[in-house]
Amino acid sequence: MNAALEIECGGLEVARLGKIFPGRDKPVIAVEDVSFRVEPRQVCILLGPSGCGKSTILRMIAGLEQPSSGGISLNGNPVVGPHRERGMVFQGYTSFPWLTVRQNVAYGLRINGDAYALREGTVDHYLERVGLSRFADAWPHQLSGGMRQRVALARALATTPQLLLMDEPFGALDAETRWQMQELLLNVIRKERMTVVMVTHDVEEALLLGDQIVFLSSHPGRVRTILHPPFKSDDAICTRESLRAHSDYAPMERDILSMMREEGHNH
Amino acid sequence: MLQPIISPPPPEQPTTGPVAVASQAPAAPPALAVRRRWLEFKQPVSTSSKLLLGISAWILFLLGWHLAATSGTEANPLFPSPVDVSDSLWNLFAERGFHSDVLASLQRILISFGLAVAIAVPTGVLMGAFPAVEAFFSPLVSAFRYLPAPAFIPLLLMWLGTGDTQKIALLVLGVIWFLITLVCDTVKQTPVDFIETSRTLGGSRRTILWTVVVPSSLPGIVDTCRQMLAVSWTYLVIAEIVAATDGIGAMMMRARRFVHVDDIMAGILVIGALGLLCDLAFRGLHWLMFPYMRRR
Ligand SMILES: Nc1ncnc2c1ncn2[C@@H]1O[C@H](COP(=O)(O)OP(=O)(O)OP(=O)(O)O)[C@@H](O)[C@H]1O
Numbered sequence: 001m002n003a004a005l006e007i008e009c010g011g012l013e014v015a016r017l018g019k020i021f022p023g024r025d026k027p028v029i030a031v032e033d034v035s036f037r038v039e040p041r042q043v044c045i046l047l048g049p050s051g052c053g054k055s056t057i058l059r060m061i062a063g064l065e066q067p068s069s070g071g072i073s074l075n076g077n078p079v080v081g082p083h084r085e086r087g088m089v090f091q092g093y094t095s096f097p098w099l100t101v102r103q104n105v106a107y108g109l110r111i112n113g114d115a116y117a118l119r120e121g122t123v124d125h126y127l128e129r130v131g132l133s134r135f136a137d138a139w140p141h142q143l144s145g146g147m148r149q150r151v152a153l154a155r156a157l158a159t160t161p162q163l164l165l166m167d168e169p170f171g172a173l174d175a176e177t178r179w180q181m182q183e184l185l186l187n188v189i190r191k192e193r194m195t196v197v198m199v200t201h202d203v204e205e206a207l208l209l210g211d212q213i214v215f216l217s218s219h220p221g222r223v224r225t226i227l228h229p230p231f232k233s234d235d236a237i238c239t240r241e242s243l244r245a246h247s248d249y250a251p252m253e254r255d256i257l258s259m260m261r262e263e264g265h266n267h
Numbered sequence: 268m269l270q271p272i273i274s275p276p277p278p279e280q281p282t283t284g285p286v287a288v289a290s291q292a293p294a295a296p297p298a299l300a301v302r303r304r305w306l307e308f309k310q311p312v313s314t315s316s317k318l319l320l321g322i323s324a325w326i327l328f329l330l331g332w333h334l335a336a337t338s339g340t341e342a343n344p345l346f347p348s349p350v351d352v353s354d355s356l357w358n359l360f361a362e363r364g365f366h367s368d369v370l371a372s373l374q375r376i377l378i379s380f381g382l383a384v385a386i387a388v389p390t391g392v393l394m395g396a397f398p399a400v401e402a403f404f405s406p407l408v409s410a411f412r413y414l415p416a417p418a419f420i421p422l423l424l425m426w427l428g429t430g431d432t433q434k435i436a437l438l439v440l441g442v443i444w445f446l447i448t449l450v451c452d453t454v455k456q457t458p459v460d461f462i463e464t465s466r467t468l469g470g471s472r473r474t475i476l477w478t479v480v481v482p483s484s485l486p487g488i489v490d491t492c493r494q495m496l497a498v499s500w501t502y503l504v505i506a507e508i509v510a511a512t513d514g515i516g517a518m519m520m521r522a523r524r525f526v527h528v529d530d531i532m533a534g535i536l537v538i539g540a541l542g543l544l545c546d547l548a549f550r551g552l553h554w555l556m557f558p559y560m561r562r563r
C-alpha cells in the first residue's frame with residue numbers, strides 16, 4: 001500500500017502489483033511485479049495469452065480482489081475496495097433480468113440515492129449514447145447479446161465513474177456484432193472522455209481502442225512490453241475499415257501477433 | 268490464435284464460427300418425414316390437444332372405476348362408484364355442514380404455512396447469502412430434516428394437547444426444514460457477477476441483499492413455497508387423523524367408524540381439489556409477480 005501512496009495525482013497508477021492465489025497444492029503466482037500508468041482520458045488495453053492474469057489485474061483495480069503485494073491508486077487515492085468511482089463491465093451478461101433496460105441503467109443511481117428526477121435525465125442520456133432509447137422499457141431477455149452488453153455499458157457509465165473497467169466485454173458476441181460494439185465503444189469513449197482499462201484477446205480491438213497496450217506474458221503474469229498505438233487519438237479513424245487502411249496498422253498487428261505466438265510456444 | 272495448453276481456467280473463447288454454423292445446420296427435413304405421429308421425442312403438444320388428452324385420462328379413469336364398482340351383482344359398500352361418491356359429496360356440503368370442516372382445515376394450512384414461510388424464508392435467504400450463517404444453521408437444519416415430523420406427534424400431544432396449536436406445530440415442523448434448505452439453495456444460485464456488478468456500482472452489503480440477492484432468487488422461492496404447500500397438505504391429514512374433532516381428516520375418520528366409504532372418498536376428492544387450487548393460486552401469483560419471466 002505504501003508504494004501507492006507515494007504517487008503523484010491524476011490517472012491510474014498500478015505499482016509493483018502482485019497476486020498469489022492459495023492453490024490446491026502450492027500457491028499460484030498469478031501476477032508478479034506489474035506496473036503501469038494510465039493518464040486521465042486514456043484507454044489502456046491489457047493484452048496477453050490466456051491465463052496471464054489480465055482478469056486478476058482488472059479485478060484488483062476494481063477492488064474485487066485484494067493485491068498480495070504492491071498497490072493501486074486512482075487520482076492519488078489508494079484503492080482499497082469496490083467503489084462507484086470505478087465502474088465495471090463483465091464478460092458475461094449481467095443485466096438484471098427483473099429490471100427493465102431503463103431500470104437497469106438507473107440501478108447504480110438508485111442505490112446511491114440519487115433523486116428520481118435527476119436520475120431520469122442521466123439515464124436517457126446514456127441510453128441514447130448506446131443507442132437503446134427505443135428499448136428502454138424492454139426486458140433484458142428480449143434483447144440480443146450485443147444489446148445486453150450495451151445495457152451493461154450504459155449502467156456502468158450512468159454513475160459517472162472516474163475509471164471504466166471492462167473484462168472482455170465483447171468476448172461472448174459474434175464477430176459481426178463485436179465490430180459494431182467496438183466502433184460504438186470508441187465513439188462513446190471519445191464523447192464521454194473516459195479513462196478506461198480494458199482486457200481483450202482481440203488484437204484488432206486492442207489497436208482500435210487503445211492509447212496504450214500493456215502486453216503481459218504468463219506464468220507468472222508480468223509486463224512484457226508497453227505499446228502506444230496512434231489510432232484512437234486520430235479522430236479520422238472511427239471504423240474498422242479506416243483502421244485497417246492506416247499504414248501503421250499492419251506492422252503493429254504483425255508484431256503483436258508474433259509476440260502472442262511466442263508466448264503461446266513458451267508453454 | 269494460440270492458446271497455452273497448461274493454463275487451468277478454460278479460455279473463454281468468443282463463440283464465433285462454430286455456433287453460427289451449428290444454428291443453420293439442421294436442414295429442412297425431407298418431405299417424407301413430415302407425417303405427424305403421436306409419439307415423437309420432445310415434440311411439443313398444442314394447448315387444445317393437451318387439454319383433450321388430460322380430460323380423456325380423467326374420463327377413462329372414472330369410467331374404469333365406475334365399471335369396476337358396478338360389475339358385481341350387488342353394490343359393495345367398501346367400493347362405491349363415482350356416482351355414489353359425488354352423491355355423498357353433495358350431501359356432505361348441503362346437509363351435514365362439511366364446509367366448516369373444510370374451513371377448519373384450510374385455516375390450519377394457512378396459519379401453519381404462513382408461519383413456516385415467515386421463519387424459513389428469512390433464515391434461508393441469510394444462509395444462502397452468507398456462508399457463515401449457513402455454517403451455523405446447516406448442521407442443525409440437516410439433522411431435523413431427516414427426522415420424520417410424525418415422530419414428534421406423541422411429544423406434541425403431551426406438550427400442546429389435542430387442540431389446534433398441536434396441529435399447527437406439526438405442520439410447521441413438517442415443512443420448515445425442507446423450506447429452509449430449498450430457499451438456501453435457491454439463494455446460492457444468485458450469479459456472482461450480479462453481486463459484483465452491484466459492488467462496483469457502490470452497493471453496500473444491505474443494498475446488495477435487497478436489490479440483487481432477493482429479487483434474483485424470489486421466483487425460485489415462490490416456486491419452492493408452491494411445492495412445499497403440497498407437503499403441508501400431507502401433514503394436515505396426518506394431524507387430523509390422529510386427534511381432531513373437526514377438519515377434513517376428522518370427518519374421514521368419523522366416516523370410517525360407520526364404514527361410510529363414499530364419505531371417505533369424497534374427503535379425498537376435496538383434499539385433491541383444494542391442493543390443486545392452491546397450486547394454481549401460487550402459479551397465478553408467480554405469473555403476476557414476475558412479468559419478466561412470462562413467455563411472449
Ligand atoms: N480465484 C482463484 N483461485 C486460484 N487461482 C486463480 C484464481 N483466479 C485466477 N487464478 C489463476 O490465476 C491465473 C490468472 O488468471 P486470470 O483469470 O487473471 O487470467 P486471464 O489472463 O484473465 O485469462 P483469460 O484470458 O483466459 O481470461 C490463472 O493461472 C488462474 O488459474
Ligand SMILES: [Mg+2]
Nearest residue numbers: 054055056167
Ligand atoms: Mg480473463
